[in-house]
Amino acid sequence: MTGSLEAVERALDGWRGDRPFVLGLCGAQGSGKSTLSADLAQGLNARGIRTAILSLDDLYLSHDRRAEMARVVHPLFATRGAPGTHDVERGLALLEAVKAGRGVTLPQFDKSTDDPAPEVEWARLDGPLDALIFEGWCVGARPQDEAALAEPVNALEGERDPDGVWRHHVNAALAGPYAELFARIDRLLLLAAPGFEVVERWRLQQEHALRAQAPDGARVMSDAEIATFIQHYERLTRHILFDMPTYADRVLRLDADRHLKDEP
Template sequence: MAHEALDAVDELVRRALAERGDRLLVIGLCGAQGSGKSTLADGLRTRLAEDRVPAAILSIDDLYRTRAEREALARAVHPLLRTRGVPGTHDVALGLQVIEALERGEAALLPRFDKASDDRLPEARWERAAAGTRLLLLEGWCVGARPQEASELAAPVNALEREEDADGVWRAFVNRALAGDYQTLFGRLDRLVMLAAPGFEVVRRWRTQQEHGLRKAAAGGMSDAEVAHFIQHYERLTRHMLVEMPGRADLTIALDAARRVTGIGGMRF
């Protein structure tokens, strides 16, 4: 991630920390798949550690419901809910528990999800945020998202919606979930930062690049065709966020197709 992006987020966080005193600061970091959220979060945590500011990172991906829970949702509601990712496939209460513990100044276990096995890791393998943590970075592709109007759900946005959700049951469920407990979770954010892709079209390339790296590191992984199908689950909400979120995020970092920063704006305190 470019230094100018890290510098901008660093400045926002340090000003917010000064305002919060000893209270926990929760920063939301939103961006499409492959946009560089993890790199930015790690860079910020490293900088803060150098100044002895205890910080923790929680990815919304680590809040995915267990495979058994998603299988039950698939049977009860819609088969597409077997696939992790969209609102409704996360354990929002688990994320709120982490925030509440850190707000009390306590140590907190940070859930971890294993994408290779498509299931949550046992608690013995979770990380721990220390007591007295000052900053929690909640990062993820839909962090801070808001639901669409019901009328916007009618027309499918891609082949997956046309062919596998022709009656709109899946996308309506996802939208209702986003309008519910997710807004409670996102309401705990003190600041929202967005890494804004130039458009959804580049997300397929970014996610494919990620998968190529995963395939080099370990056996298995998705083929390019599987990636193309997988990201269609995220397309509707990603397009929606790219339109509506920059106008309300506390900091928007615009990226080009090569993830170079093309603009930084919207910083509000």
Template structure:
């Protein structure tokens, strides 16, 4: 998938300006809905920085997902929808904090990796590593930097999934409580926040379906690879917070890149 056209130069300038006179690790938060091109943008930025002698690494919030076994336990003990990776409460926040803190101390650090096709975390011997002295960590993900909703906003379901599978709001309140708690400590590590803003949630569904087609072509029809109908249900888990981010985050992000349907910066 190509990076959003016109985005790389703007994000690169934001990072380099932030590095001037700075000795500490710079954590760039890169938030964007599924399929918006943030992973490709992150890779392009890292490669450009490394080429210019700025040691850089990428950590995706998707790589912090709890293991399948841990999510099965949440599904049993809290709510069945927590079996599906995605919302706050399904990530290992402590692992993310430990990774960032090690890099902030100037140490080398293992970078967790999650296998979406297998729907489980890769063994630690297969993780990437960030070198000692890393100056920029690009922390990317669909909800990086998000803030919780009000209790009143949680009352009404936003889609069929919430209405039929979470009529009492247990799942969405659990996710919102997690976002209000441990996730804010994680997102407080972000020094600069960039938002890739989709034109609407319908476009996000189209982008995410394209993304799954690419995964299917690469990995085959293994565990965790979804049909189009499964993608539509899967993305319903993200709809509430994606809509909230699109309305709440632009006013406070350091850089907002509004995308059109073809992922070009408007």
């Protein structure tokens, strides 16, 4: 990811002004966006540019709140991931506080328990930031055309959302509260996978690393569960790879091994 880091640093130097700056970083699961964000923040902080990271994953709603959505709206909302399963109001408040130069507390979500970490473990940042990296698998995504929602894209949708209630609700969330959240981004960068086909392999690598680090008794997914899990992400990931290059401020195209294919 070295080439990607250097490309982002060059772009960010040209984009930043005197006010707090929010960089949106979108990339499919396992694409390396978290690593890139951490390396970029480390480099900027070393240069005296006070930088923090907000992950979209850390805005996930609790297991219980998603269970309630599953009961009221559609059973697929029990699984974290799709628009509709995040605390968008918290995200809006955080980005607005950053832009206003106020201190913020960054939430953390514990994927091994499928719930937010205790608030005492959240990171408190006093004083203004120069830059916030807002990273996530669908950060900056726009809704699909209604016609694109008609047919299922995989077995999960075909079997569990045959009438399209879930995918229409996800799309409406993107058009509404998520659009308001993403409007707070100053510049948007896309780490573009070569296709959705490599995402399952990347996500499996990610889960294997999580297993190795998880404490005894922590909930981690099997390979079969991952194969089902990523189907929740397939529709929007494919849409992002097709649509976002037309409006992102910078696109970094990756090969199947997550190497930068070409310098922007």
